[in-house]
Amino acid sequence: MNKQWWHDAVVYQIYPRSFCDANGDGIGDLAGIIGKLDYLQKLGIDLIWLSPVYKSPMDDNGYDIADYQDIAAEFGTLAEIERLIAEAAKRDIRILMDLVVNHTSDEHPWFLAAKSSPNSPYRDYYIWRKPQADGSPPDDQRSFFGGSAWEFDEASGEYFFHLFSKRQPDLNWENPAVQQEVHQMMNWWLDKGIGGFRMDVIDLIGKQVDDKILTNGPRLHPLLQEMHRASFGPRNVLTVGETWSATPQIARMYSDPAREELSMVFQFEHVTQTWDPEHGKWKPRPFDLVEFKRIIAKWQTELADSGWNSLFWNNHDLPRAVSKYGDPGRFRVESAKMLATALHCLKGTPYIYQGEEIGMTNVRFDSIDDYQDIESLNFYRERTDAGVPHVDMMEGIYANGRDNARTPMQWDDSFNAGFSDGTPWLKLNPNYRQVNAEAALADPDSIFFHYQRLISLRKESEVMVYGDYQQLLEEHPQVFAYQRRLGEQRLLVLNNFSAQPVELDLPTELTGIEGQGLIGNYSLRHRLDERVSLAPYESFVMAFSLTSSPP
Template sequence: MYSRRNFLKTAAITTAGLFLQGGLYTTSAQAAQAGPEWWRNAVIYQIYPRSFADANGDGTGDLAGIIGKLDYLQTLGINVIWLSPVFRSPMDDNGYDISDYCDIAPEFGTLAEMEMLIAEAARRDIRILMDLVVNHTSDEHPWFIEARKSRDNPYRDYYIWRAPRTDGSAPDEQRSNFGGSAWEFDATTGEYYFHLFSKRQPDLNWANPQVQQEVHRMMNWWLDKGIGGFRMDVIDLIGKDVDRGITSNGPRLHPLLQEMNAATFGARDVLTVGETWSATPEIAKLYSEPARRELSMVFQFEHITLTWDPQDGKWTPRAFDLREFKGVIGKWQKVLADIGWNSLFWNNHDLPRAVSKYGDPGRYRIESAKMLATALHFLKGTPYIYQGEEIGMTNVRFESVEDYQDAESLGLYRERIAAGVSHEAMMEGIYANSRGNARTPMHWDASEHAGFSHGKPWMKINPNYREINVAAALDDPGSIFHHYRTLIRLRKEYPVIVYGDYRPLLDAHPQVFAYERQLGDQRIVVINNFSGQLVELELPADLRDLAGESLVSNYGPRNVLGRHLTLQPYESFAIALGTPAA
């Protein structure tokens, strides 16, 4: 049997930047590229504060609630908390409309509590990643309040204003992502301001150097408080050229990011990840190639949009095609193999629950949730876990659209109903893809309100919380939670998971996602059945009859790869390969 001790001994050597090549240890370009950055082998946990844990019983999650759950997150093993916005905000878009970047929304707590969270997390070797929303502000931000007072106000140019057309209508036909025109008329000054999201979220004018300086000053203020970096909301929009109709990947985007890097986080040991819906693999390299001095990594969404209708978007879902998905994953793994870095995720606060989207939320919820975790966490890149993903929380089917408490869903529902889309069709799109699916409160136990709050929660709880909750998961050694703990531990023990090359296997198979990771003589094979059926599988010739150590599985341990395999529904496993089987 292959020795785990020998595997880990080799792993310890490769961690130092030396790789075993044909019996000789040599420094590789990959080692140099990997660098010392701690975030390459980190696992990040996203918290949506409003829905995570409520300590004061007002029905809204808060910072004190998060502090009270830090031991739980330490037990899970994560290194970083990505905190969705907690800045002061009128909450038109649940905090993504900021009215004061240097204060905390009262419903979440105080600045002193934020500082306590940073300190208490640090005591547990956990860093805090703040959600930076600088494409736009709230219309209640002091800058915008001043800007709309007069056309010659000193803050006027902090935002994007244009005169109406001769007939008084909006300057052009650009649309908001939340429905309707991207232009809102301001009667006080007789001009329109630009907003790519809600009309209460006016876009900042990044062509104005004063805006850049204000944002840089604010970022340094937070970095000086000891945060671990920033997740940058829709950062690909800040280089826009409105007059040419260019909103994403505008001509000034990368120079702006390079200036931001130099002025703020570039010399600090922190993580920066950009939300970039428009990124291609080649564009992602521009963001994350270290020599360019922009960001650590980006979120790309090509694998997410595969289940969206090409014309109608996410509101008309289409079936998941595993072969398409494997092609996308393989492309990103290949292009960013040696330059740049991948972010690995299934879901977040804007996306549906992973087990409902890609697995089976019913009969095989546990098996498919573990399979999805294994398939993701062995890829090259930094994994992200969204709150509740580690216990297999699911989408919810509320009867009323209002129950989803989501500006995007409500805005698009009204617009599409008015355009003739049926209520039933729109609700099916919401059931599948509304942001509200991810924002139902966290399930801590089977008590009233799922242990989230002693008061009435701000949003309805998913009714299945009595079966799906943290307390039950902690008590069950075979739970999804403990599966995630194993995956996180393995990532810290095996450098091949972090730095190894990616080789796709069985690309044409319609039900199985399989791949190999290799670093020197270290090899891990990962096989995942994405279906609820038994699958008979014939392995490639170079993998047949190999034995090794079963690292993780969701049925029984797999130590040998035979010529043929029979995979159970949603079966998933990873083997560290060694000597041929006897």
């Protein structure tokens, strides 16, 4: 495999609005991030994925961009982002900008010009269609945020297309002028020294609206190859695409270096297996470890030689990992460490979402009025209007609503968790007095230092980065076990995903193996007996060599 700098890197995602507020207005900002760079350097991460900080009316918390080359006033200034890039570089940390080019804000100058006249040169930057004879939308396509995907513009008598909020009109990627504008903007940021891009819903830019093909359209990969040639291709940067629709076969098309598209993609099959087939994430299903292992094995195996995996439990759109897959109560610390170990020892690039490294949990606000997320609010109104009981919708929001990930970062046990001197834009999780970074840094056995050790192991262990993947105990309902193999070197990773102790009979070839215990959330293991006992949520990693271990 052609080795890349980002193969042994670890990415830390920051949701700026919720990370750290330096000026007391209740909204996290760039100055706040700069002030916490030493904390991130101590953790050991290599890149910061920065959720959007561009100028925006914040209809979708920054994923509706009004100017790609300016910064939203609540976050700071262009000078401050340049300072962030420079200060991060001093600590060997790169900045990964969030690139949102499926759509813009309806306040973007391109869209304002497009609305001004059907004859505007910017009209074709967006997707317009005439109404049906009765004045209704061109078809029945739906927005991902609820309601029709078509919004009527009275001035011109036409509809424009929006897969998200009506204030997020979709760009027309069939227009070469749109492609050129985006490529120029990307190069402008790359020239500032950023480390690459995270590409929001990039699998939608090849859509064929009239044929109702939204994802993986026939023009998608040619568009990405052209983007590669025109912008980041000649530069040594990381590009990761958000692709909810990707299969392993499609992911290889994105990430096979020979195709010259992207470094890797985010796939969500392990996430959506907990969603109801009909009602989606608003009616969650129990986590099925056996099915999860099948999914992981498939992706690890099928991208082994001609692609690269991104590894993540949570992000700004997903619930907190320890609440979703672990135990946010009695075994919060043990299960958070277990989840970290299970993920970071896989082949791929790990992503940590802010607060994950201290075991932050989901929140249960008392009222729907306490929530800010446009997706949760829209679906709550739409579905309760359709007769879904309030309590059922709230349970869906408690489990999978996006505000679970967006409650302010918990820095200490002081006023507002040290996030802000003002009134936070979103209420805090009440458990911040117990769960916070200050407490984690004061405890050498904390979740934080477990993550720090895992990050350092990736720099020390080539088998962890490049070894192949072998699934073990495929049908065990409680234990996720696997080996990583590179030449004679082996890593054995055992993870108990349950609150019950487990007794395991290991495969014969592993019985009696002696090696080096690398990490564990209870203790280090240096030998494998015929029968292995695992405590609740216990995990450990042991390294051994085939040449030095007894048969």
